[in-house]
Amino acid sequence: MEAQGGWHHQTLKTGTAVFDGVDQRTASQVRWELTHNLSEFYDQGALGAQLFTACDPSARPGFNPCPVTRFLTGGLGYLADDKLDRFAGKLSASALFGFYGRHNVKAGVDVERSSYDRTKYYSGGVSLREHEDGSFGATFQDFNGYAVLPDPPPTSTAANTVRFVALGVSTVSYSRALFLQDSWSILDPLTVNFGVRWEMQDMFKAGAAGPPNLAIHDNVGPRIQVIYDFTGQGRGAVKATWGRFYENIPLDLGDRSFGGETQVVSERQHCVPASPRVGGTPATCDRIPGANADRTTYSQVNAGVVPVAPDLKGQYVDMYGGSVEYELLPDLSVGFEYQGRRLGRVIEDMSVDDGRTFFIANPAESKPFRDASGTLQDPGVATSVDPVTLRQFTTAEPRPERRYDAFTVQLRKVFSRRAGRRWLAQASYTYSILRGNYPGLFRTENGQLDPNVLSEYDLVSLLPNRDGPLPNDVPHQLKLFGSYVFDVTSRLRIQAGGAIRARSGTPVNYLGAHPVYGTGEAFILPRGSAGRTPFVTSFDVRGALEYALTPRYILRFTLDVFNVLNQRQALAVDQNYTFDNVLPIVNGQCVKRDAASAGDPSSAALTDCPDLKYLRTTDGRPVTLNRNFGRPTQYQAPLSVRFGLALTF
Numbered sequence: 001m002e003a004q005g006g007w008h009h010q011t012l013k014t015g016t017a018v019f020d021g022v023d024q025r026t027a028s029q030v031r032w033e034l035t036h037n038l039s040e041f042y043d044q045g046a047l048g049a050q051l052f053t054a055c056d057p058s059a060r061p062g063f064n065p066c067p068v069t070r071f072l073t074g075g076l077g078y079l080a081d082d083k084l085d086r087f088a089g090k091l092s093a094s095a096l097f098g099f100y101g102r103h104n105v106k107a108g109v110d111v112e113r114s115s116y117d118r119t120k121y122y123s124g125g126v127s128l129r130e131h132e133d134g135s136f137g138a139t140f141q142d143f144n145g146y147a148v149l150p151d152p153p154p155t156s157t158a159a160n161t162v163r164f165v166a167l168g169v170s171t172v173s174y175s176r177a178l179f180l181q182d183s184w185s186i187l188d189p190l191t192v193n194f195g196v197r198w199e200m201q202d203m204f205k206a207g208a209a210g211p212p213n214l215a216i217h218d219n220v221g222p223r224i225q226v227i228y229d230f231t232g233q234g235r236g237a238v239k240a241t242w243g244r245f246y247e248n249i250p251l252d253l254g255d256r257s258f259g260g261e262t263q264v265v266s267e268r269q270h271c272v273p274a275s276p277r278v279g280g281t282p283a284t285c286d287r288i289p290g291a292n293a294d295r296t297t298y299s300q301v302n303a304g305v306v307p308v309a310p311d312l313k314g315q316y317v318d319m320y321g322g323s324v325e326y327e328l329l330p331d332l333s334v335g336f337e338y339q340g341r342r343l344g345r346v347i348e349d350m351s352v353d354d355g356r357t358f359f360i361a362n363p364a365e366s367k368p369f370r371d372a373s374g375t376l377q378d379p380g381v382a383t384s385v386d387p388v389t390l391r392q393f394t395t396a397e398p399r400p401e402r403r404y405d406a407f408t409v410q411l412r413k414v415f416s417r418r419a420g421r422r423w424l425a426q427a428s429y430t431y432s433i434l435r436g437n438y439p440g441l442f443r444t445e446n447g448q449l450d451p452n453v454l455s456e457y458d459l460v461s462l463l464p465n466r467d468g469p470l471p472n473d474v475p476h477q478l479k480l481f482g483s484y485v486f487d488v489t490s491r492l493r494i495q496a497g498g499a500i501r502a503r504s505g506t507p508v509n510y511l512g513a514h515p516v517y518g519t520g521e522a523f524i525l526p527r528g529s530a531g532r533t534p535f536v537t538s539f540d541v542r543g544a545l546e547y548a549l550t551p552r553y554i555l556r557f558t559l560d561v562f563n564v565l566n567q568r569q570a571l572a573v574d575q576n577y578t579f580d581n582v583l584p585i586v587n588g589q590c591v592k593r594d595a596a597s598a599g600d601p602s603s604a605a606l607t608d609c610p611d612l613k614y615l616r617t618t619d620g621r622p623v624t625l626n627r628n629f630g631r632p633t634q635y636q637a638p639l640s641v642r643f644g645l646a647l648t649f
Contacts, residue, residue: 001093002108008086014079027075028124075123083117084251092179102185110177115206116251118259121146121166147264149300169259170206171251175199181223189229197221199246199314205258205305213258213305214360219246219314235327242320247441249315249347253452257306257349257360265516266298306349307371309361309379315347315452317402335410343402346438350457352382352397355516363457364399384460395460398437402470406432415485425482434473437466444471445511445575446520455517462514464584468527469507478502483542495544505533508596508630510605511575512582515618519576525588525609531596533573536636539564558644566639570632577605577612578623585611601630 092108126145146167181195199219202212223243230236318341325335345365351358359371361379368378383394408430415424441451448454455462483497507528514521543559573596590609598604602625606612615623 029077080120171254193225309366341404346400400438402436465523531594572634
C-alpha cells in the first residue's frame with residue numbers, strides 16, 4: 001500500500017510603479033500604431049521632454065531613432081493579482097503473484113482540487129490604441145476595459161453609464177482518476193506492460209449555482225508496451241509501445257471563459273481627452289459618422305460566460321514507437337529508435353462569426369448546439385464577410401493537426417568498474433519532422449500562454465496559411481557526451497566530462513497584424529515561408545571531485561562550465577513582416593524559403609516571395625515594412641559557470 005498527499009500555494013501580486021509623478025495603476029496605457037517622430041510629444045510633460053531629447057540628433061551625435069513605429073506611453077497596461085492553491089492525493093496498492101508467468105499489478109486512485117483566484121484590471125481602467133487611419137493620433141480605441149454595455153448604449157461619456165472596473169474571478173477544478181496496470185513477464189525473454197487510466201474533470205466558477213461549466217467524465221487512456229530480448233542473455237531488446245494521454249485542462253480556461261470577461265470597446269477622436277498622455281483640440285475635430293455627442297462609438301466584446309458544447313470530449317495525444325538495441329561488446333551497445341505522436345482531439349474557444357460570440361468545443365468534431373441565448377453554434381462551419389466584395393461566405397473549420405515523427409541512431413558505452421573501463425560515452429543523431437496547423441497549448445509566434453484559449457479558432461479571416469512546419473520543428477539534432485573517472489587514491493576520485501550539442505534552427509514566418517487581435521496574428525504566407533533561424537551548437541564541460549571522509553560519508557565538489565566557447569548564435573528572430581493590419585495571402589507562393597538567413601531579410605523576402613509585392617492593409621494602403629524583420633531577438637546564453645557541493649551518507 002502507498003499513500004501520498006500534497007499542497008501547493010502560490011501568490012503573485014503586481015506591484016505599484018510611479019513614473020514621472022504618475023501612479024501607473026491609474027494612468028491609461030497608450031499604444032501608438034503609426035510612424036511618429038517622438039518630438040510630437042514634446043508638450044506631454046517630463047516624459048515628453050525625455051522622448052524629445054532621445055529623438056534629437058544633436059543630443060547624441062550619430063544616433064537618431066526617429067521616426068519610430070509602435071511604442072507605448074502611459075501606464076503599465078494589464079495588471080493582475082493571483083492566488084493559486086492545489087491539493088493532490090494518491091492511494092495505490094501493489095501485488096506480486098504468479099499466473100502463467102510473473103505479474104506485478106498496481107491499482108489506485110488520483111484526486112486533485114485546484115483553485116485560481118484572480119483580480120485583473122487595466123491601468124487607468126482602459127488601454128488605448130491609436131486607430132490606423134493614416135494620420136497622427138486622429139482616433140483612438142478604448143480597448144480591453146472590463147465593463148458591461150447597457151441597453152440602450154450610452155449617449156455620452158458624461159452620462160457615466162459605462163463603468164470600467166476590476167474583474168474578480170475565482171474558478172475551481174476537480175480531477176479524479178482510476179488506474180490499473182500490470183507488468184507481465186510471460187517468459188524470461190518476453191515482458192508485456194499494459195494498463196489503463198479513467199480520468200474525469202469538472203471545472204466551474206466558484207459560488208455559481210447549477211452544474212459545472214465544463215464536465216468531462218469519459219477520458220479512458222489505454223497504454224501497452226512489449227519488450228522482447230532476442231538474445232535471451234540480456235544483450236539485446238526489441239521494444240514497441242503505444243499509449244493515449246489526456247490533458248488535465250489548466251484553470252486559465254475557467255478564468256478566461258467562465259468569469260464573465262466582458263469588455264467594452266469604444267472608438268473616439270483624438271480631441272476627446274482620454275488619459276494623462278493624450279490631448280487634443282476639440283475645436284478642430286470632426287464628428288465620427290454614427291458617433292454619440294461626445295464623438296465616441298461603443299461596442300461590446302463577449303457576452304459573459306462562454307458556453308460549452310454539450311458533447312465536449314477530452315483533448316488527447318496518441319504516442320507510439322519502437323526501438324531495437326544490441327550490445328556489440330561488453331558495455332557497448334548500438335540502437336535505433338522511432339517515436340511518433342499524433343494529436344487526436346483539441347479543446348479550444350471558438351468563434352464562427354468573426355469574434356462576435358464565442359464557445360468552447362472540439363473544432364471540426366463537436367456537433368451544432370444552441371447556447372443560452374438561442375444562437376445556433378456550429379463548431380464545424382464558420383461564417384465571415386469578404387473584405388473586398390463584402391459578400392458573406394462560409395468555410396469549414398479545419399481539423400487541428402500536429403504530427404511528429406523522429407528517428408534516432410544511438411551508440412552508448414556505459415560505465416563499468418572493471419579494470420581499464422573507467423569511461424562512458426553516448427552519441428546520437430535524430431532526424432525529426434513536426435508538421436500541422438495547431439501549435440499546441442502555447443503560441444510561440446505571439447507569446448500567448450493561454451492553454452485551450454488560443455487565437456487559433458477565433459477569426460475566420462486568420463485561418464489560412466497555418467499548415468506547415470510548427471514552431472518546435474528541429475529536423476537535425478546531434479548529441480555527444482563523454483566522461484572519464486580517475487581513481488587518484490582509494491578515497492579520492494576525479495571525474496572529467498564534456499558535451500557537444502548541435503541542432504537545426506526553427507521555422508520563421510511572415511506575420512502581420514489584425515485590427516483587434518494585434519501583432520503576429522495573420523500568417524501572410526504559409527508557415528515557414530521565411531526559412532529558418534541559424535544552426536546552433538554548444539560545448540559544455542564538467543568536473544567533479546569526490547573524497548570519501550569515511551566509508552559512509554562522501555564529500556563531492558562539482559564544476560560545470562556551459563557554452564565554453566561563448567557562442568552567441570541567434571535563437572529567435574523578429575517574424576513580424578509588418579505591423580500594419582493585413583489579411584493572409586491565400587495560395588501565396590515563394591520561389592525560395594531562406595529570407596531569414598539573408599543579410600537583408602526584408603529585401604530577400606520580396607525576391608523569394610513575389611506575392612508580397614501586392615500585400616495591402618485591410619483598408620487598401622501599401623504596407624509599411626518592419627525594418628527589424630528577420631533580425632535576432634534572442635541569442636544563446638553566454639558562458640556561465642556553476643559550482644556545487646554535496647555531502648552524501
